[in-house]
Amino acid sequence: xxxxxxxxxxxxxxxxxxxxxxxxxxxxxxxxxxxxxxxxxxxxxxxxxxxxxxxxxxxxxxxxxxxxxxxxxxxxxxxxxxxxxxxxxxxxxxxxxxxxxxxxxxxxxxxxxxxxxxxxxxxxxxxxxxxxxxxxxxxxxxxxxxxxxxxxxxxxxxxxxxxxxxxxxxxxxxxxxxxxxxxxxxxxxxxxxxxxxxxxxxxxxxxxxxxxxxxxxxxxxxxxxxxxxxxxxxxxxxxxxxxxxxxxxxxxxxxxxxxxxxxxxxxxxxxxxxxxxxxxxxxxxxxxxxxxxxxxxxxxxxxxxxxxxxxxxxxxxxxxxxxxxxxxxxxxxxxxxxxxxxxxxxxxxxxxxxxxxxxxxxxxxxxxxxxxxxxxxxxxxxxxx
Amino acid sequence: xxxxxxxxxxxxxxxxxxxxxxxxxxxxxxxxxxxxxxxxxxxxxxxxxxxxxxxxxxxxxxxxxxxxxxxxxxxxxxxxxxxxxxxxxxxxxxxxxxxxxxxxxxxxxxxxxxxxxxxxxxxxxxxxxxxxxxxxxxxxxxxxxxxxxxxxxxxxxxxxxxxxxxxxxxxxxxxxxxxxxxxxxxxxxxxxxxxxxxxxxxxxxxxxxxxxxxxxxxxxxxxxxxxxxxxxxxxxxxxxxxxxxxxxxxxxxxxxxxxxxxxxxx
Numbered sequence: 001x002x003x004x005x006x007x008x009x010x011x012x013x014x015x016x017x018x019x020x021x022x023x024x025x026x027x028x029x030x031x032x033x034x035x036x037x038x039x040x041x042x043x044x045x046x047x048x049x050x051x052x053x054x055x056x057x058x059x060x061x062x063x064x065x066x067x068x069x070x071x072x073x074x075x076x077x078x079x080x081x082x083x084x085x086x087x088x089x090x091x092x093x094x095x096x097x098x099x100x101x102x103x104x105x106x107x108x109x110x111x112x113x114x115x116x117x118x119x120x121x122x123x124x125x126x127x128x129x130x131x132x133x134x135x136x137x138x139x140x141x142x143x144x145x146x147x148x149x150x151x152x153x154x155x156x157x158x159x160x161x162x163x164x165x166x167x168x169x170x171x172x173x174x175x176x177x178x179x180x181x182x183x184x185x186x187x188x189x190x191x192x193x194x195x196x197x198x199x200x201x202x203x204x205x206x207x208x209x210x211x212x213x214x215x216x217x218x219x220x221x222x223x224x225x226x227x228x229x230x231x232x233x234x235x236x237x238x239x240x241x242x243x244x245x246x247x248x249x250x251x252x253x254x255x256x257x258x259x260x261x262x263x264x265x266x267x268x269x270x271x272x273x274x275x276x277x278x279x280x281x282x283x284x285x286x287x288x289x290x291x292x293x294x295x296x297x298x299x300x301x302x303x304x305x306x307x308x309x310x311x312x313x314x315x316x317x318x319x320x321x322x323x324x325x326x327x328x329x330x331x332x333x334x335x336x337x338x339x340x341x342x343x344x345x346x347x348x349x350x351x352x353x354x355x356x357x358x359x360x361x362x363x364x365x366x367x368x369x370x371x372x373x374x375x376x377x378x379x380x381x382x383x384x385x
Numbered sequence: 386x387x388x389x390x391x392x393x394x395x396x397x398x399x400x401x402x403x404x405x406x407x408x409x410x411x412x413x414x415x416x417x418x419x420x421x422x423x424x425x426x427x428x429x430x431x432x433x434x435x436x437x438x439x440x441x442x443x444x445x446x447x448x449x450x451x452x453x454x455x456x457x458x459x460x461x462x463x464x465x466x467x468x469x470x471x472x473x474x475x476x477x478x479x480x481x482x483x484x485x486x487x488x489x490x491x492x493x494x495x496x497x498x499x500x501x502x503x504x505x506x507x508x509x510x511x512x513x514x515x516x517x518x519x520x521x522x523x524x525x526x527x528x529x530x531x532x533x534x535x536x537x538x539x540x541x542x543x544x545x546x547x548x549x550x551x552x553x554x555x556x557x558x559x560x561x562x563x564x565x566x567x568x569x570x571x572x573x574x575x576x577x578x579x580x581x582x583x584x585x586x587x588x589x590x591x592x593x594x595x596x597x598x599x600x601x602x603x604x605x606x607x608x609x610x611x612x613x614x615x616x617x618x619x620x621x622x623x624x625x626x627x628x629x630x631x632x633x634x635x636x637x638x639x640x641x642x643x644x645x646x647x648x649x650x651x
Contacts, residue, residue, distance in 0.1 A: 036566075036583075037564050037565035037584055038562070038564050038565075038583075038584065039478055039565035039583075043564070044476065044478065044479075044564065045479045045480075045558075045561060045562070046476075048549040048553060049549060049553060106548070107546055107584070108545070108546065108549070108562065108563070108583065108584025108585055109545065109546050109547045109582075109584045109585060110546075112544070112545075113546055115526075115529070115544055115546050116526050116527055116546065118527075119527045119544065121525065121526050121527060123523055124525055124526040124550070125524065126524065126526035126550050127526045130526070182550075185524075186520065186524070186553060186554050187520060187556060187641040187642070188520060188554055188555060189553065337553075340558055341555075341556045341557065341558055341638075342490040342493070342557075343489070343493050346476075
């Protein structure tokens with residue numbers, strides 16, 4: 001099947017070359033980080049997690065959101081998602097690979113990472129997160145490979161794959177729940193210590209992930225002339241609408257509890273995000289941008305006339321994705337550290353090496369998506385012909 | 386569990402220290418068995434007789450005695466010299482085991498506008514609280530940090546993968562990460578204690594290496610104001626327990642349930 005990825009036009013190879021270039025730059029800067037230490041990032045004694053861990057957290061959500069096509073298709077026999085399912089699974093695989101790479105580049109001693117398995121520690125949520133994320137990757141590789149091979153041969157998938165598919169559904173929820181538990185179990189960090197963090201993570205994931213999937217389908221339609229059809233995208237749009245509405249509702253609940261209860265240690269983080277704290281307004285414009293984008297997203301998605309217009313839907317998906325990326329892929333992790341538990345207001349912003357290493361990881365993810373989508377589309381085009 | 390940890394520590398410690406000098410080797414080999422009892426600290430001048438042991442190590446800090454010595458940093462200097470703590474000269478890369486923090490930062494919930502003048506402007510020494518219920522130990526994915534039977538929260542820099550989850554979990558900011566190679570920034574290398582590599586977390590260990598040689602922690606020994614009392618919390622007759630009985634003490638963020646074992650007399 002892989003040979004399909006080795007046949008393509010100039011544009012295809014140009015895109016592959018671009019991604020390899022970005023990966024190469026990222027690798028060079030990673031080697032620099034490996035040699036110098038994590039001091040090449042903007043992180044420091046007070047803000048100890050930043051851009052890498054934020055991308056990891058955001059992408060766990062994108063990976064988990066694959067379940068939004070898998071669940072209707074396999075559990076409700078929702079045939080409309082037939083063409084979409086494998087694309088959702090491939091996106092999940094690429095996202096999980098990026099998650100693992102973001103964790104890897106964040107480690108101070110990356111070559112000792114096997115210690116997590118050599119000394120398994122059940123009381124650490126990080127141990128469980130590693131287990132569920134690895135498991136999710138394996139499940140998705142097996143499921144997509146078996147079902148797609150069957151499709152290629154024009155036969156029904158073997159019956160033993162069904163229980164594995166069913167297992168992958170709660171498993172998808174588990175990866176983002178356990179990722180939320182990494183944060184919400186820390187008494188030292190009031191900003192994260194909220195029982196609604198896992199539900200919030202799932203809501204934002206089920207909006208951001210499908211929004212990305214819609215955009216990828218539109219790109220595929222344009223550049224590869226492969227059309228999944230109008231209806232599955234419209235159904236995804238409804239899923240995005242509900243998830244986004246729930247996410248905004250959850251955020252408002254967080255704001256109410258924090259602001260009305262008026263506990264200084266909790267309130268300080270919200271002040272830092274929306275107003276700035278002791279002159280540190282680093283994230284203020286971003287947070288307001290995220291809020292405004294969220295409102296635009298909801299207006300365009302809830303109104304059926306705008307949602308049903310595919311051009312507007314594409315715009316709404318971009319807006320939704322950006323709003324959620326700012327909220328979760330940038331602010332959520334940083335704000336947990338500002339102010340510090342001692343009340344100090346440190347500053348943090350990703351450095352150029354940190355940013356380029358991150359772009360390198362994203363390039364790996366896009367390469368995986370490109371190659372897997374290319375294979376899927378080539379095979380299906382041949383089947384149709 | 387504890388036997389495993391102990392065994393692990395012996396192996397890890399010995400391997401790690403094979404390059405270090407012999408005294409350090411002996412320290413780690415013998416310092417792991419908290420046996421029994423009375424923790425009376427010999428004055429600095431006496432020759433050490435055997436390892437100091439306790440059921441539960443703890444410390445009491447007399448804030449007034451400490452504050453009377455304006456700007457004193459003897460405990461910090463002694464600790465950082467003893468443990469090869471680097472000085473980068475910038476807050477971002479900073480590594481510190483013990484430092485002085487304003488009263489308002491150390492005890493946020495105790496701060497108020499009309500605070501005692503001394504408290505308002507002076508600072509108190511802060512370091513690892515050696516919590517009875519340490520969140521850092523709970524979150525560590527490799528058991529690179531763990532609590533000994535005698536209560537000391539230990540750190541194995543050779544197992545640490547540098548994920549910094551412990552730093553996110555510590556409510557006291559007591560842990561430091563080596564953002565870059567610390568060795569060029571150590572002013573004076575103490576050959577009896579290992580230096581660290583980049584990418585690992587480190588913190589105060591109540592001077593286990595000194596306890597094993599029958600000596601009190603370096604900070605306690607260095608404090609000429611005698612503001613720091615180190616001892617066995619389970620020994621009702623210890624100087625430590627007497628101080629806690631007679632004076633009012635507070636602990637940092639005790640409401641979080643970490644049960645910190647550093648007591649501040651106010």
